[in-house]
Amino acid sequence: MSTFLRSATWRSAGPQQQIGAAAVEFALILPILLLVFFGIVELSLALYDKAIITNASREGARAGIVLSSPKMTEAQIRDVVLTYTNGALLSLGASTAPTVTVVQSAPSSFPNNLSVTVSYTYAGLGLGSMLSALGQPIVLSSRTVMVNE
Numbered sequence: 001m002s003t004f005l006r007s008a009t010w011r012s013a014g015p016q017q018q019i020g021a022a023a024v025e026f027a028l029i030l031p032i033l034l035l036v037f038f039g040i041v042e043l044s045l046a047l048y049d050k051a052i053i054t055n056a057s058r059e060g061a062r063a064g065i066v067l068s069s070p071k072m073t074e075a076q077i078r079d080v081v082l083t084y085t086n087g088a089l090l091s092l093g094a095s096t097a098p099t100v101t102v103v104q105s106a107p108s109s110f111p112n113n114l115s116v117t118v119s120y121t122y123a124g125l126g127l128g129s130m131l132s133a134l135g136q137p138i139v140l141s142s143r144t145v146m147v148n149e
Contacts, residue, residue: 046122049090049120049122049140053098053140056084056085057117059084060080060084060102063077064104064148065146065147065149074104077100077102078100081100082098089120098118098119099120100116100118101116103115103117104148111147113145114148115145116143117142117144120139120141121138122140124138
């Protein structure tokens with residue numbers, strides 16, 4: 001009879017032990033879930049900044065090739081790109097301006113190409129600053145080449 005009472009007592013304590021096991025399992029899985037979640041957020045911020053930089057290089061190249069008299073200077077093209085990126089990039093504290101490089105081929109060469117390259121050091125939430133501390137910052141870059149009209 002005492003064995004029956006012990007097994008009945010053990011069975012009634014079962015759900016309490018299961019609740020504790022669920023809490024321990026959740027505590028073990030929570031860091032992994034948070035890492036995945038913040039990784040997705042970090043990646044989406046980087047992709048957004050990459051899209052802004054790509055569009056900025058297109059805007060600069062388009063502004064530089066449009067038929068106008070006089071042609072836009074490299075400084076004016078650089079201003080078009082920086083105006084486009086101003087306020088659009090998600091810097092999250094560390095605001096660094098993108099680097100703009102404008103290369104025009106010689107007017108006598110055919111085709112007369114204009115190349116606009118935009119580079120930006122990504123800061124992000126944590127990944128960018130962690131990699132910068134290790135000496136390898138994440139640099140997003142985009143290059144657009146268009147033929148002058």
